[in-house]
Amino acid sequence: MKARKLKEGVYWVGAIDWQVRNFHGYSTPKGTTYNAYLIIDEKITLIDSVKYTHTEEMLSRISDVINPAKIDVIISNHVEPDHSGAISAIVELNPSVEVYACAAGVKGLQEHYFENWNFKSVKSGETISLGKRSLHFVTTPMVHWPDNMMTYMPEEKILFSNDAFGQHLGSWGLLDDEEPLDIIMHEAKKYYANIVLPYGKQVQKAMEVIPSIAIDMICTSHGIIWKNHIPVILEAYRKWSNNETEKKVVIAWDSMWNTTEKMAYAIYEAFELKGYRVVMRNLQVNHESDVMTDIIDAEYVCVGSPTLNHEMMTNVIGFLTYMRGLKPKNRKAFVFGSYGWSGQSVEGIETFMKDAGFDVKGMYKQKFKISQQELDTIKNDILDKI
Ligand code: FEO
Numbered sequence: 001m002k003a004r005k006l007k008e009g010v011y012w013v014g015a016i017d018w019q020v021r022n023f024h025g026y027s028t029p030k031g032t033t034y035n036a037y038l039i040i041d042e043k044i045t046l047i048d049s050v051k052y053t054h055t056e057e058m059l060s061r062i063s064d065v066i067n068p069a070k071i072d073v074i075i076s077n078h079v080e081p082d083h084s085g086a087i088s089a090i091v092e093l094n095p096s097v098e099v100y101a102c103a104a105g106v107k108g109l110q111e112h113y114f115e116n117w118n119f120k121s122v123k124s125g126e127t128i129s130l131g132k133r134s135l136h137f138v139t140t141p142m143v144h145w146p147d148n149m150m151t152y153m154p155e156e157k158i159l160f161s162n163d164a165f166g167q168h169l170g171s172w173g174l175l176d177d178e179e180p181l182d183i184i185m186h187e188a189k190k191y192y193a194n195i196v197l198p199y200g201k202q203v204q205k206a207m208e209v210i211p212s213i214a215i216d217m218i219c220t221s222h223g224i225i226w227k228n229h230i231p232v233i234l235e236a237y238r239k240w241s242n243n244e245t246e247k248k249v250v251i252a253w254d255s256m257w258n259t260t261e262k263m264a265y266a267i268y269e270a271f272e273l274k275g276y277r278v279v280m281r282n283l284q285v286n287h288e289s290d291v292m293t294d295i296i297d298a299e300y301v302c303v304g305s306p307t308l309n310h311e312m313m314t315n316v317i318g319f320l321t322y323m324r325g326l327k328p329k330n331r332k333a334f335v336f337g338s339y340g341w342s343g344q345s346v347e348g349i350e351t352f353m354k355d356a357g358f359d360v361k362g363m364y365k366q367k368f369k370i371s372q373q374e375l376d377t378i379k380n381d382i383l384d385k386i
Contacts, residue, residue: 001057003064004174006217006225007156009040009133013061015054018170025322026194026289030187031170034082035221037160038062038071039153042131045073047151047160048221052085059089069093073128075135076101077162079108079147083221091117100128102139105147124149140164140206142199150206157216164206165233167191167223177228184224188233190293191222192240197296197326203241210234243330245299248277252291253304254284254313259338259370260304266375267302267334270382276300283315288322295328300386303353304336307345312337316345320352333358334382338366361385 003011014035020028034050036058044066050058062068071090074097077083087109090097100120101109110116122128124139133155140148143164151160167187173179196203218226218233226233249271255261261282268278279294295301301323305316312320335349346365353360362385364378 001060001064003038003061006037006219007158010156010158011038011040011061011065012036012174012219012225013038013046013058013065015050015057015061016170016172017051017054020170023168026168026190027287028168030168032168032222033170034058035219035225036086037219038065039130039133040066041133043072044070045075045130045135046071046090047075047219048077048083048162049074049086049090051082055086055089058086071097073097073130074099075151075160076105076109077149077151077160078145078221079105079112080145080163081112083162084109084112087117088113088115091115100137102137102147102149104141105149108145108147138206138209140202142202143206144196144199150209152213154213157214158219159210159213159215159217160219162221163195164203164220165218165226165237166220169223171224174225175227176224179224181229181232185232185236186293187223188236189240189296190289192237193292193296194289194326197240197292197328200241200243200329203237207234207237207241240296243328244297245330246277246297247275248279248298249300249302250279250281250291250294250298251302251304252281252283252286252316252319253336254282254306254315255304256306256308256313256338259366259368260306260336262370262375263336263338263364263366263378264302264304266378267336267382270379271300271386273383274386276386283319288319291319292323292326295323295331298331300332300334301328301353301358302334302336303349305345305349306337307339307343310342310344312345312348316349320349320356324352324356327357329357331358333360334362334364335360336364336366336378338368338370340368343367
């Protein structure tokens, strides 16, 4: 397989995972890429690697430029195995290869691979020389693991950002003008919503470094490389990490005999009357990672479920568990649902929403069927509260 030249002496040598459809429960309908980068200098350097399943593909692309055994330096920006999974293949070819990572990265690599490679622990702000070029390290802890860092190459104005600014998008196009920008941005938004969302403050701290450096390319570890639309992704990360929302509501529910769904549409009508953009997501047919993507810029999230055997329906409890872990901030909520006799589902939803940090503005419970008058009461109550 071929390497892709990005600049003189700088190559993409990663792998395209055309087939992956699930990444820890995050649906990836377009697959993904694991991006690794080769720098040909006095010290031959590999920035990150690929998931172990794609080791041969990475080695083949490196071999298009140079014998992989000649790699002198590996930079590990992140321990997670989709980026560190093929480091051992290079170490096998050249046991003296220097493996650079931050302290948490070295510890994490040892905990994953039980090996004492030729580690070089680096601190934030440290620079190493490769010959004509240099690499400058900036640790970015919890974006999104404790071991994350970014690596900047000033001579080429390239920021190797690892997971930050990435997208699960397996594509032939490698640069941001080689695939439609709306698709790239949708996948970047989905990536932020499902991977990065809990760490907005850490993202803002990591981004403090960016105005002070010249950037021609942001080489991510997933998806396309930012080159022509860098301000677009930086502005999106500014907005997302600030938890800025729009006049938008996401209504997510499951229903048994249609009462909860009717309540969902009464809520729809109230928000529509107030000029909100409304997104309806029946959890029977929408994946929770897609619903999270809808939520990233929504001011309100409304969740409903009937009571089934004293519980919420499983689609709803699964979604709420997932969302509680991601903890979207600065959002308001309404909760609703129907019941036949015991009716615990709505209080259960409220508890989850409050645990996730939502400001719950109202709760609506309905026994069995609902009349138009009762639907109007819900609608009017919401109109009073938003
Ligand atoms: Fe793409 Fe956190 O690994």
